[in-house]
Amino acid sequence: MASNRHEVTLWRKFRVEIEPLLPTWRREAQEAKERLDKEKSVRLEHGRSLTNLQTDARLEFQRMDTGIQKREQELTSLKSLRDVSLAMFDAHVPSKLHVDWSVETLKEKIEGLRESLRVDALDLQAKSRALRNLMLSKSGGVQQWVELREKELPDEQTLHEHEWFCEKARVLIDWFEPMECGPYIDQLNKEMVGFMDLASTFVGDLDLFDRRIQTFNTQLQKALSDTAKFERFRDLSVTVKSGVNQIEYLNVLRKMRDVSLSRHSSWRTHSIQERELPTVDDVMLVRQFKDILPADGRVQVNLSEHVRLECSLVENGQARRITNQEEFQAVSSNGNTALITAMFLMGFVQMIRGTDSGVRLTWVTDEVGRFDAGNLASFMRTLNDHQIDVISASPSVDPALARQFSRLSYFENTGAIATTRINAEEDFYVEN
Structure with missing residues (x-):
C-alpha cells in the first residue's frame, strides 16, 4: 500500500x-x-x-x-476617326463636346454624315458646273467677272474636295449679290430698253408711212373723182395701199413698241424694273429681235417696195381686180396696161397740178404698138383733155396709130432726123 x-x-x-x-x-x-x-x-x-x-x-x-x-x-477607332475620317474637320470641332453615343454608333453616324457630305458635294458640283457653264456661255461682263474671281481662289491642292466645290460655288453665288450683279443688270436693262425704243421708233416710222399712204390715197381718190374715164373700161378705180403690215417681223416690233411705251409710262415702274432681270417675255422679244437682225445688224426696209397699186375694172363684161405685177401683166395686151397706168398718172397729175392749171405734162410710153386704133384714140383724147402730151418710140408704126400724133420723127439712112407734122385735115408734110 x-x-x-x-x-x-x-x-x-x-x-x-x-x-x-x-x-x-x-x-x-x-x-x-x-x-x-x-x-x-x-x-x-x-x-x-x-x-x-x-x-x-x-x-x-x-x-x-x-x-x-x-x-x-x-480608343484606336477614335484615333483613326480623328486622324483619318475627321482630320479635315479639326477646325470645326468645339473645345468641349459631350456626345452620349457609343463608338460604333458614332462611327456609323460619321460614315453616314460623310456619305451625305460626299453626295451633297457632288450635287453641288453638278449644279454649280451647270450654272457656271451658263454664265460663261456668252462673252461679256458676267464671263469676265467669273473668270477674274476664279483666279483669286486658293490652290485646289490645299483644300479638301468638298471645300473646293464650296469655294467655286461661292464665287458664283457672290455674283448675285446686289453690289456685284446690280450694275450689270442695270446696264442690261438699259440695253434692252434701247432695243425696245429702237423698235418703237422703227414701228412709228412705218406707221407714219402707212398713214401718209392712206392720206395720199384719199387725195388720189378725190382727184380721180374729177378725172375723165376711158371709154373702154367701166367702173375702173385705182387705189394706192401700204404693204408694211405684211412685213413678217412687224408683229415682233410692235410688241417691243408696246413694252417700250409701258416702261416709259411710269418712271417709278421703270426704276423698279432697272433693278430686276428682264422678264421671260422681254427676253423672248429681244431674242426674236436678234433673229430679225441681219449679219450687219441693220434692219432696212425699202418703202417703195411696200407701196401697192391696185385697180378694179369691168373689161368686156368681166370684173377684174389687179393687186400685183403678175396680175397687171396678165391684162389683155392691146394697150390696157397703158390705159390703167395713165389712170394713175392722171390722178397724180391732178393732185399736184390742180384742175385749173395751164401747165401741160409730157408722158413717155413705149406701148403704143400694142394699141388698136380705137383704144389709142380714146387714150390720146383723154390724156389731152387732162393736158398730158404723149411721146412714144416704135421701130415701125401703123399709119392708123400714127394719125393720133401731131408730130412724127424718124431716123433716115443718112442719120438725119425727118419730122412729119399732121394738121387738122390730116395732110402730111416732111421737114428734113
Missing part, C-alpha cells in the same frame, strides 16, 4: 480539487466543442465566401481586362 500511497494522495487531491470542477469543465468542454463546431461552420462559410469572392474577383478582372481591351480598341 505504501507503494501506492502517492496514487491515493493523488486520488484524494483529485477528489478534493479536480472532481468538483469536472462538471464545469465538462460544460466548458461541451461549450468549447460547440464553439469549435460553430467556428468550423463559420470557417466553411467564410471559405465558400472567399471562393465566391475569388471567383467574382477573377470574373471582374476578366471583365475589366475585356473592358480595357474594348476601350483600347475604341
Whole structure:
C-alpha cells in the first residue's frame, strides 16, 4: 500500500480539487466543442465566401481586362476617326463636346454624315458646273467677272474636295449679290430698253408711212373723182395701199413698241424694273429681235417696195381686180396696161397740178404698138383733155396709130432726123 500511497494522495487531491470542477469543465468542454463546431461552420462559410469572392474577383478582372481591351480598341477607332475620317474637320470641332453615343454608333453616324457630305458635294458640283457653264456661255461682263474671281481662289491642292466645290460655288453665288450683279443688270436693262425704243421708233416710222399712204390715197381718190374715164373700161378705180403690215417681223416690233411705251409710262415702274432681270417675255422679244437682225445688224426696209397699186375694172363684161405685177401683166395686151397706168398718172397729175392749171405734162410710153386704133384714140383724147402730151418710140408704126400724133420723127439712112407734122385735115408734110 505504501507503494501506492502517492496514487491515493493523488486520488484524494483529485477528489478534493479536480472532481468538483469536472462538471464545469465538462460544460466548458461541451461549450468549447460547440464553439469549435460553430467556428468550423463559420470557417466553411467564410471559405465558400472567399471562393465566391475569388471567383467574382477573377470574373471582374476578366471583365475589366475585356473592358480595357474594348476601350483600347475604341480608343484606336477614335484615333483613326480623328486622324483619318475627321482630320479635315479639326477646325470645326468645339473645345468641349459631350456626345452620349457609343463608338460604333458614332462611327456609323460619321460614315453616314460623310456619305451625305460626299453626295451633297457632288450635287453641288453638278449644279454649280451647270450654272457656271451658263454664265460663261456668252462673252461679256458676267464671263469676265467669273473668270477674274476664279483666279483669286486658293490652290485646289490645299483644300479638301468638298471645300473646293464650296469655294467655286461661292464665287458664283457672290455674283448675285446686289453690289456685284446690280450694275450689270442695270446696264442690261438699259440695253434692252434701247432695243425696245429702237423698235418703237422703227414701228412709228412705218406707221407714219402707212398713214401718209392712206392720206395720199384719199387725195388720189378725190382727184380721180374729177378725172375723165376711158371709154373702154367701166367702173375702173385705182387705189394706192401700204404693204408694211405684211412685213413678217412687224408683229415682233410692235410688241417691243408696246413694252417700250409701258416702261416709259411710269418712271417709278421703270426704276423698279432697272433693278430686276428682264422678264421671260422681254427676253423672248429681244431674242426674236436678234433673229430679225441681219449679219450687219441693220434692219432696212425699202418703202417703195411696200407701196401697192391696185385697180378694179369691168373689161368686156368681166370684173377684174389687179393687186400685183403678175396680175397687171396678165391684162389683155392691146394697150390696157397703158390705159390703167395713165389712170394713175392722171390722178397724180391732178393732185399736184390742180384742175385749173395751164401747165401741160409730157408722158413717155413705149406701148403704143400694142394699141388698136380705137383704144389709142380714146387714150390720146383723154390724156389731152387732162393736158398730158404723149411721146412714144416704135421701130415701125401703123399709119392708123400714127394719125393720133401731131408730130412724127424718124431716123433716115443718112442719120438725119425727118419730122412729119399732121394738121387738122390730116395732110402730111416732111421737114428734113
